Amino acid sequence: MTQPDPIVRLARFARALRERGMRVTVNDELDGMLALELVDTTDRSEVHLALRTALKIQRRDWETFDELFGHFWAGEEFASSAREPPKHRIPGASAPLRKLLHGSEETLSDRKSVAGGAEGSLPGYSPEVLLRRKPFDECAASDLSAMEKLLHRLVPKLAARHSRRLVPTRGRGVVDLRRSFRRAIGTSGEFLTLARRARALEEPRLVLICDTSGSMEAHTRFLLAFVLALKRVARRTEIFAFNTALTRLTPWLSSEKIAATLERLAANVPDWSGGTRIGESLSEFVAGYQAQLLNAKTTVVIFSDGLDRGDTALLSSAMRAIQSRARKVIWLNPLLGDPRYRPTARGMEAALPYLDHLAPAHNLESLEKLIPLLAA
């Protein structure tokens, strides 16, 4: 190492890693400093290994880490700074999304008149019911917040599966000797009541893979709103977006307002609203994430219309791999809302044998019906 102050250099290195999406905290930097004191700092590979260990760099980030480490070792400035966008960010990609977000004013006023008319003429037919049945491609940005509220009420039904872990209960269950015994002490060893434990309710584990290509444009926003609402209940939900390539969205999502999150996503997903390559994207998922994310408890939900331009053989093999690991695979297709639709698109056909459910996703009502499928 050539430069005098290793602390500053390590801090810059850590910041560069963070900008590339790795979670490196100040604590990790401290570990890094401690590790540097323990190894031979003139030996490149030793420093490399020590920092990789101390900064807890996961396997999938090794290539990026190695690249940045090269700069770190050479004492170079890091190319990106706070002002410049990260590498995978495509300037201008957010334009179509911005349109999506703000919607067109026409649809907005249309909706007002429709809702108003309905309230006047059909008592008992609440706007909520209307909203539930309204196709997503007719919805405007203003519907989003109403939907958000509705989703909040629906989604908690999700937590319904019983885990193998036992928790204290007042009702039935197996006898909890430890607590029973403690109680019995007060009555000189007489067991007047028995404490019990029963299986805990478990959060569902979901992996959602959303198609954000052009043909799905009208639906994406609402599907993502649904996904974000799900994430509040099932905190372990993992979210991916794909069009021509796969992007892991989970780190970008937080519990802020949905609109703000979507803005951020559009800025970071390459080629938002471009074409689709489902097979390649799902294969990428299988190669990079399946081992960590899929197990006998995970439900995989794929949102896509199955209009694929890529290789269907790839799609089948990826679907087979996903199905073999996951508890359940659900494909949501917004086109299914049309009763005349038959799943004959090439991509859809290839995926069909590996699905547990193929369900529509064109309005809120259809998503509502999905919830029991996710929980069971």
Added chain:
Amino acid sequence: MRPEIRSVQDAMERHGYIAEPAIATAVFLAQEMRKPLLIEGDAGVGKTEVAKVLARLMGTELIRLQCYEGLDVNTSLYEWNYPRQMLRVRIAEQEGRDPSQIEEMIFGRSYLLERPLLRAITRREGPPVLLVDEVDRSDQGFEAFLLEVLSDFQVTIPELGTIRAEHVPYVVLTSNRSREIGDALRRRCLYLFIEHPSLEKEVRILRSRVPGVSGQLADEVGRFMQALRGRRLLKSPGVAESIDWVDALIRLRQEHLDVEAVQQTLGCILKDQNDIRNLTADELSSLVQDSRPADLPTP
């Protein structure tokens, strides 16, 4: 390489573990920084082995906690010996003692059954190696609890009070990445990812772990396994499988790999029906052919 790291590497090798610099560095840092070491990697690459070797080379006890879903405090930390407590209560009653006296009596250390975590922090003869195996199988609640134990090395038992670690144990956690480990726990540890070994390393491992193996067979098996891992498999075989396989081949008195022998023993290395089915006879024979040294210049 620092002499300290080199000596860790040598010591591990003396105890039967061929460690590349990445592993030796991580083990050295974990020892020096007194931080838990989280090891990830595919099944069978030797994650658990690291903890075992660490215990052997430090001449200390290995305390193992195997994780599974539903693992709770009762089975990981401590449990009271209920039958014994109950008997004691009855006897004490006949002696006419009052309840508070009885309580004090039966909630003593001698009625406590120590489970792995408690044993690890109460060991008197020096720090043990605590292996928390397959931590990805436990649930989130347990992970949070583990985090608490690993940061303070003290536990509180309501009836006894707080028990502090006599010696802070060396902790090794392993994960097969069947789920993502929580960030908080990950941050608490140093991180090591073990990859499948290189050909040269695998051959060395085989020769050190299976004493009866000829250099020839170890070489062929090594090449075969390297080529096999390059294929798209649902379950990639690890070194553990290679070791089993060589052992099986020796028992069948095979000096070399041939198609028939490989077919008979395929179950040692491929453990998924689909993987076995997808491997056609032609591919198999070409894999066997390629692993023969005659066709390849020896490295």
